[in-house]
Structures are given as structure tokens and as C-alpha cells.
Amino acid sequence: MDSLKLEIVTPQGLIFQGEVKSVTFPGEEGEFGVLPRHASLLALLKPGVIEIEKIDGNKESIVINWGHVKVGEQGATALVDGAIPLEGASESEIAKKIEEAKELIEKASENKAALAAVEARIEKAAKII
Amino acid sequence: MANLKEIKRKIGSVKNTQKTTRAMKLVSTAKLRRTEELAKRSRSYEEAINQTMSEIASSIRKYKVGGIQGRYFEESELPAVVDIIFITADKGLCGGFNFQTIKTVRNLIADYEKRGSKVRLKAIGKKGIEFFRFQGYPLESAVVGLSSSPDYKRAAQFIETTVQEFLEGESDKVVLVHNGYKNMITQEMKQIDLLPIDITAFKDVEVTSMMELEPDEGEKVLESLINKYIEFNMYYALIDSLAAEHSARMQAMDAATKNAKEMVEKLTISYNKARQESITTELIEIISGMEAMK
Numbered sequence: 001m002d003s004l005k006l007e008i009v010t011p012q013g014l015i016f017q018g019e020v021k022s023v024t025f026p027g028e029e030g031e032f033g034v035l036p037r038h039a040s041l042l043a044l045l046k047p048g049v050i051e052i053e054k055i056d057g058n059k060e061s062i063v064i065n066w067g068h069v070k071v072g073e074q075g076a077t078a079l080v081d082g083a084i085p086l087e088g089a090s091e092s093e094i095a096k097k098i099e100e101a102k103e104l105i106e107k108a109s110e111n112k113a114a115l116a117a118v119e120a121r122i123e124k125a126a127k128i129i
Numbered sequence: 130m131a132n133l134k135e136i137k138r139k140i141g142s143v144k145n146t147q148k149t150t151r152a153m154k155l156v157s158t159a160k161l162r163r164t165e166e167l168a169k170r171s172r173s174y175e176e177a178i179n180q181t182m183s184e185i186a187s188s189i190r191k192y193k194v195g196g197i198q199g200r201y202f203e204e205s206e207l208p209a210v211v212d213i214i215f216i217t218a219d220k221g222l223c224g225g226f227n228f229q230t231i232k233t234v235r236n237l238i239a240d241y242e243k244r245g246s247k248v249r250l251k252a253i254g255k256k257g258i259e260f261f262r263f264q265g266y267p268l269e270s271a272v273v274g275l276s277s278s279p280d281y282k283r284a285a286q287f288i289e290t291t292v293q294e295f296l297e298g299e300s301d302k303v304v305l306v307h308n309g310y311k312n313m314i315t316q317e318m319k320q321i322d323l324l325p326i327d328i329t330a331f332k333d334v335e336v337t338s339m340m341e342l343e344p345d346e347g348e349k350v351l352e353s354l355i356n357k358y359i360e361f362n363m364y365y366a367l368i369d370s371l372a373a374e375h376s377a378r379m380q381a382m383d384a385a386t387k388n389a390k391e392m393v394e395k396l397t398i399s400y401n402k403a404r405q406e407s408i409t410t411e412l413i414e415i416i417s418g419m420e421a422m423k
Contacts, residue, residue, distance in 0.1 A: 007177060009174040010174060011171055011281050011361055012170060012281070013174075014170070014173045028344050040340040040341060041340065041342075041343060042181075042185070042342050043342070043343040043344075044343065044350055068353070068354055070184070072184070077177050077181060079174065079177055079181065079357065
């Protein structure tokens with residue numbers, strides 16, 4: 001089974017690190033997916049959701065506000081300003097994370113339409129969990 | 130007799146000071162641990178961004194793709210205007226911590242001025258600001274409160290204006306001076322040339338394929354990445370400086386506590402001596418009085 005190494009870091013610390021099956025980034029010019037052995041790429045990211053498909057098939061979503069991603073043959077490294085993983089042990093915890101994520105997005109973007117789209121994505125991602 | 134009372138009062142005051150210094154040491158130790166943790170977490174970002182920058186620098190070198198032009202990478206032989214950013218603490222009582230930075234900055238100023246460059250100072254931290262204001266140096270900007278609680282947003286805002294001025298040609302070089310944390314007992318002066326970026330400093334990384342950029346205008350991607358890199362360097366310097374400050378204060382307070390202890394011991398000895406002396410005098414008085422009565 002092919003996998004790629006994914007690393008998501010913020011100035012405040014490491015958010016995610018591990019081998020994943022695939023990952024989708026919210027690129028400045030549209031969303032794009034990355035599979036193992038992707039060509040080298042450096043892309044700007046806009047506020048949105050990074051969707052990760054782990055080796056075991058489980059999905060994880062991380063909300064980000066802004067950043068870069070560098071994709072190489074060995075893996076992908078995302079350097080982001082702020083990130084909130086949508087996960088938690090209980091429903092109330094997840095609800096809190098969603099609130100935080102929305103706040104993060106609101107601060108990062110002034111475009112109302114884009115904001116609404118991202119919020120919808122967050123809700124959707126949260127439902128999957 | 131008055132002497133006895135005085136010594137006793139002195140002992141009391143030294144003991145009180147000792148209590149304060151000991152408490153300050155404990156506080157610094159705890160804060161140092163927290164700052165160290167913060168620095169450790171930032172280090173993974175540092176590694177990632179350095180790695181990315183090296184890869185870009187390597188591919189620029191290998192494929193000679195554009196983006197290398199522009200002020201970010203242009204090293205001028207003799208900078209006409211140099212911006213010196215320096216970080217000191219907001220509080221004192223940390224040994225030579227603040228003064229070391231100030232001394233380095235003064236040497237730098239003298240050095241650049243001798244070579245004919247104009248120096249502009251940008252200060253972070255109350256102690257440095259106070260010193261240079263008192264000396265009559267003009268400060269281009271002064272920020273208080275950032276060095277005691279590093280905040281990424283504020284650090285980014287601070288450096289943004291500097292970068293903007295650099296890009297507009299108001300300054301030709303940006304140097305960052307701060308005291309860095311080495312380990313629990315040593316600090317070291319760090320002097321970083323923030324701008325222009327020296328791409329030869331990045332180590333060569335094996336690049337196997339041409340890197341694609343998205344959005345297509347490579348300049349935009351590169352520019353925002355460079356901005357990020359500089360912002361992060363600024364933020365990291367603040368954390369590093371804070372850790373160094375706490376370790377310096379810890380040491381200074383430890384030494385102060387020790388000195389206070391020694392002083393109490395000395396004072397106690399002289400107190401005992403004085404007490405004995407007064408007893409002896411009293412005894413002599415009594416005895417000689419009795420002798421006279423005979």
C-alpha cells in the first residue's frame with residue numbers, strides 16, 4: 001500500500017504528522033488532492049479544510065486559516081498560520097472545536113461567500129466524524 | 130546598645146530580601162520551563178520552513194528559475210541605511226542580560242557608522258528603550274510588552290513595517306540582535322541578518338524534479354513564503370530571548386540569595402560579638418561598683 005508522509009505545522013506547534021493515503025488541500029486556485037508520489041509543488045493555501053485519509057481508511061479534517069504547502073515525492077509539508085483539528089472525545093468537545101474553527105476562519109477571511117462555503121465544509125466534515 | 134538594635138534590624142531586612150530573591154528564582158524557573166516548551170514546539174515549524182526554503186534555494190540554483198531577483202536577495206556591498214532591531218527584557222534584575230544586548234548594539238552602531246552607513250534603531254523591550262532614550266539616541270520605533278509575552282500576530286505586525294520599508298528602499302539591511310538561550314546556565318548573543326536573505330546560507334538539498342508553483346506567478350508564492358520566514362524568525366527570536374531572560378534571572382536571583390545568606394551569617398556573627406561585648410561591659414561595671422563599695 002502506497003502512502004505519503006504528511007506534516008502540518010504551525011508556529012505554535014506540530015498539528016499532524018504521519019503516513020496517510022491521500023490528502024486534500026484548499027489551494028489558492030482551488031482545491032487539490034495529493035496522492036503518493038505527487039510531483040513537486042509549492043502552493044499557497046486559503047482558509048479552508050484539509051481532509052486527510054489515513055492508512056486505515058479513517059478520515060480526519062483540519063481547519064486552517066492560511067499557509068503554504070510543499071509537496072515533494074517523499075511527502076507533503078504544510079506550513080500554516082493557525083490550525084484546528086476537528087476531533088474530540090465527546091460531542092461537546094467536537095462542538096467546541098467547530099466553534100473555534102469558525103472563529104479562525106472568520107478572522108482570516110472577509111469574503112462572506114467564501115466564509116459560508118467553508119463553514120458548510122466544516123459542518124460536513126464534522127458530521128463524518 | 131543602639132548598635133545591637135541596628136544590627137538586628139539589618140539582619141531582618143536582609144532576610145526579607147532573601148525571601149524575595151528566592152521566590153523570584155522559583156518563578157523564573159517555572160517560567161523558563163514553560164518558555165522552553167514553547168520553543169520546542171516552534172522548532173518543528175522552524176525545521177519545516179528551513180527545509181522548504183533550502184529546497185527552493187537549491188532549485189533556484191539548479192534550474193536558474195526566476196524569483197531570485199528582487200530586493201529580498203540583493204546584497205548591497207555598503208548598505209546606506211541599516212535597521213537594527215534589538216530585543217531586551219521589560220524588567221531588570223536579570224544580571225547582565227540586558228546590558229549585553231545593549232553593548233552589542235552599541236558596537237554595531239559604531240561599526241556601521243564608521244563605514245558610513247546610517248543606523249536606525251528599532252527597540253523591543255522596556256530596558257533597551259530606556260537606555261537608548263537616556264543616551265539620546267533616536268529610536269525609530271519602540272515596542273513594550275512584546276518581549277515578555279511573545280505573540281505571533283504582534284511580532285508579525287512589527288516586522289511587516291520593517292519589511293515594507295526595506296522593500297521600498299528606505300533601508301538596505303535589517304539586522305536582528307538578541308540574547309539567545311543556550312542552556313539552563315548560559316546565554317549567547319545572537320546576531321541575525323534578517324534581510325536581505327543570504328541564500329548561500331541554506332544547505333544544498335537534492336532536488337529531483339522541477340518544482341511547480343501555484344498560483345502560477347511564482348513571485349507571489351515566493352514572496353509570501355519569504356514573509357512567513359521572516360515573521361517566524363522574528364517570533365522565534367522573541368521566544369528565544371524570553372527563555373534566555375528567564376534563565377539569566379534565575380541565575381542572578383540564585384546568586385543574590387546566596388549573597389544574602391552569606392550576609393546574614395556575617396551580620397549574625399557581628400551581632401553576637403556586640404552582644405557579648407555589652408554583657409562584658411555590664412559585668413565589669415557591676416564588679417567594679419561592688420569593689421568600690423568595699
